[in-house]
Amino acid sequence: MFNPSRLTLARKRRKFTKTSFADALDCDVKTVIRWESGEIEPSPENLAAISDTLQYPTAFFYGKEIDEPQSEAVSFRALSAMPARDRDAALAAAALAFLLSDWIENLFELPPHDLPDFKENPDPEAAALILRQKWGIGERPISNMVKLLESKGVRVFSLAENTRTVDAFSLWRREKPYVFLNTMKTAERSRFDAAHELGHIVLHKHGGPQGRFAEEQANHFASAFLIPEAQIKAILPRVSTLNQLVEAKKRWGVSVAALAHRLHKLKVVSDWQYRRFCIQIEERFHSSEPYSRLREYSTVLEKVLGSLRTERITKHQIAEALSLPVEEVEHLLFRLTNMQSIDGQGLGTAKGRAKLVSVQ
DSSP states (O other): OOOHHHHHHHHHHTTOOHHHHHHHHTSOHHHHHHHHHTSSOOOHHHHHHHHHHHTOOGGGGGSOOOOOOOGGGSOOTTGGGSOHHHHHHHHHHHHHHHHHHHHHHTTEEOOOOOOOOOSSOOOHHHHHHHHHHHTTOTTOOOSOHHHHHHHTTOEEEEEOOOSTTOOEEEEEETTEEEEEEETTSOHHHHHHHHHHHHHHHHHSTTOOOOHHHHHHHHHHHHHHHHSOHHHHHHHOSOOOOHHHHHHHHHHHTOOHHHHHHHHHHTTSSOHHHHHHHHHHHHHHTTTOOTTOOOOOOOHHHHHHHHHHHHTTOOHHHHHHHHTOOHHHHHHHHGGGSSOSSOOOOSOOOOTTOOEEOOOO
16 A cells, blocks of 8 residues: 655655655645555556655555654754754664664664663763773774674664765664765864764663754764774873874874863863864864774674675665665665675575674
């Protein structure tokens, strides 16, 4: 049967309001409202027009219900400044990721999550240290945040939103943590975003602070997790020049600005020094980043795609199995891997050949 919730989802994913969608279809907005409420079903001709306008296969609108995250359960930054269409499109992308994630987990056994359950909202600095100890990282720099998250059971997907209002976000679904990373950002920014969202996952699973204070807590956690206090004070007990920061940032894989901020918070540099560093960073680097890192890619998704390739399953077949546009599969998977596509032709299937995808 026609599923009206899927029509709403696809419309939001394409950033149409009900009014602008009605205009695109050259119909009355009341008709769109009646379709989405389930009061009436689109005729075959109308459904063809809907499919053409939204660029979604008609089969998509006849699928089962899809889990849709609610905005209050998602760790959006600067939500008040985010246009509703950007928020709704990002939430719709998450819903499609759930659909794809469930499909993958029917074929592959992925790592279960290994995250502490803080019943009370802990201090971010302490939480970062506890998590490092739990995972056996100690004071070592983290070479790959995406790989680390995946090895601990966090589902990581690409968020191909070409907008400054959506950096990254995270949420819990069915006791599984999900992180969505905007792949348009620099490698250093993406690493910090991943650590920031990890902070939300472990600090705010049971609610707690909201808004700006929650974001400050997640930022504090990310800084402490990526740049442990004991290590940075041992390596940089004193800082006098920006060049020291530029050289040191390579060790922790963060931006020069993030390293300067961490040193200021730990009182290694004074207020005056920090202001001077901020001015120098803006003057010398502006929007660029010295010694920029290579982008981090998903290990789990590359293993999944590699296995599917050996089974002669193409990205078009994945999209067809989910009744999704190919571009949605590409946005969620391929922007987070080195693979641009899945080679091979044919109609092979991986069912019955489930494999443990290990990223340890």
